[in-house]
Amino acid sequence: MTRDRPYSALVQRLKSVGLRPTRQRLALAKLLFEAPGGCDRHITAEQLHSEAVADNVRVSLATIYNSLHQFTGAGLLREVVVESGRSYFDTNITDHHHFYFEDSGRLQDIPGELVQLESLPTPPGGTRVARVDVIIRLNETGE
Amino acid sequence: MTRDRPYSALVQRLKSVGLRPTRQRLALAKLLFEAPGGCDRHITAEQLHSEAVADNVRVSLATIYNSLHQFTGAGLLREVVVESGRSYFDTNITDHHHFYFEDSGRLQDIPGELVQLESLPTPPGGTRVARVDVIIRLNETGE
DNA sequence: AATATTGATTAGAATTATTCTAATCTATTG
DNA sequence: CAATAGATTAGAATAATTCTAATCAATATT
Numbered sequence: 001m002t003r004d005r006p007y008s009a010l011v012q013r014l015k016s017v018g019l020r021p022t023r024q025r026l027a028l029a030k031l032l033f034e035a036p037g038g039c040d041r042h043i044t045a046e047q048l049h050s051e052a053v054a055d056n057v058r059v060s061l062a063t064i065y066n067s068l069h070q071f072t073g074a075g076l077l078r079e080v081v082v083e084s085g086r087s088y089f090d091t092n093i094t095d096h097h098h099f100y101f102e103d104s105g106r107l108q109d110i111p112g113e114l115v116q117l118e119s120l121p122t123p124p125g126g127t128r129v130a131r132v133d134v135i136i137r138l139n140e141t142g143e
Numbered sequence: 144m145t146r147d148r149p150y151s152a153l154v155q156r157l158k159s160v161g162l163r164p165t166r167q168r169l170a171l172a173k174l175l176f177e178a179p180g181g182c183d184r185h186i187t188a189e190q191l192h193s194e195a196v197a198d199n200v201r202v203s204l205a206t207i208y209n210s211l212h213q214f215t216g217a218g219l220l221r222e223v224v225v226e227s228g229r230s231y232f233d234t235n236i237t238d239h240h241h242f243y244f245e246d247s248g249r250l251q252d253i254p255g256e257l258v259q260l261e262s263l264p265t266p267p268g269g270t271r272v273a274r275v276d277v278i279i280r281l282n283e284t285g286e
Numbered sequence: 287a288a289t290a291t292t293g294a295t296t297a298g299a300a301t302t303a304t305t306c307t308a309a310t311c312t313a314t315t316g
Numbered sequence: 317c318a319a320t321a322g323a324t325t326a327g328a329a330t331a332a333t334t335c336t337a338a339t340c341a342a343t344a345t346t
Contacts, residue, residue: 020312022324045303060326065304079227085303085333087227099266102273114264120279121257123242127281130245134277136263138270163341165295188332203297208333228304228332 010034017074027057028067032077032091042080042088042107082107082135097134110136153177160217170200171210175220175234185223185231185250225250225278240277253279 010029011021049064068089071077078090082100095112153172154164192207214220221233225243238255
């Protein structure tokens with residue numbers, strides 16, 4: 001029973017960013033990065049926890065948070081905070097921005113090229129730009 | 144003792160947006176909009192509560208949240224969410240964007256003109272743009 | 287003018303989101 | 317192969333925010 005073969009790519013991915021490929025992290029990485037049908041995901045901690053439970057993975061919510069933050073710190077994910085109690089983790093780590101549908105709470109990628117920022121201000125002395133976030137907040141029109 | 148004279152401008156301001164000028168709301172509006180020394184404030188609910196307490200205003204934290212959201216809904220404030228547990232209310236409601244100092248948690252206005260967004264993508268059908276938020280995240284360089 | 291009625295407002299209690307830390311696990315060393 | 321050290325996990329604690337029953341205030345009624 002070669003049970004770690006299907007995970008070898010993920011194992012490598014985790015190791016390459018300095019994270020031990022533990023049972024929990026592997027299971028979560030699988031859900032995040034190898035979800036069937038497309039891979040650009042915007043997922044909350046709670047959602048990922050539900051998916052894990054549904055997939056019979058025994059993992060606590062605290063570990064979900066730990067892992068999501070570790071993955072984010074390692075550059076495997078990007079965190080997008082849209083409103084006070086609502087934080088998404090984005091598996092798309094390329095340079096891009098977001099539409100946020102305020103009514104439904106849904107988030108959607110905008111390819112980086114479609115938002116052109118010209119004339120960024122100079123960052124204050126002693127600082128450098130870590131990231132620029134653009135969120136275009138949308139309302140459903142009665143239409 | 145004409146004790147409501149000093150508040151008349153605030154009373155008007157609240158009434159004009161359809162909010163009753165209650166004791167709590169008046170006190171909070173005073174702290175927010177008539178703070179001594181400059182008026183562009185980025186304040187959290189907790190901070191405002193502390194200021195109110197220091198100013199001997201009896202008001203609960205729940206009411207702070209209620210009021211901040213009501214003021215925001217009425218267009219007197221703007222909410223800026225910078226990270227998961229950190230939400231600021233901005234007294235500057237003109238079109239502008241923000242620097243966020245990740246190390247200190249401080250927020251700073253960038254005048255609207257200094258960030259030029261050219262070529263915004265077309266909003267998806269059935270939606271209209273409510274607002275565009277640009278947050279430039281900064282790190283302190285060792286320097 | 288006093289009281290009743292209705293809806294707005296407040297704040298204690300409850301909930302939700304997130305973090306902390308002690309216990310557990312894993313890798314390495316002797 | 318046990319001991320040690322450090323990483324990882326998850327239950328418990330905390331922090332942030334919201335809910336809802338009680339309170340307050342405005343208007344209507346007498």
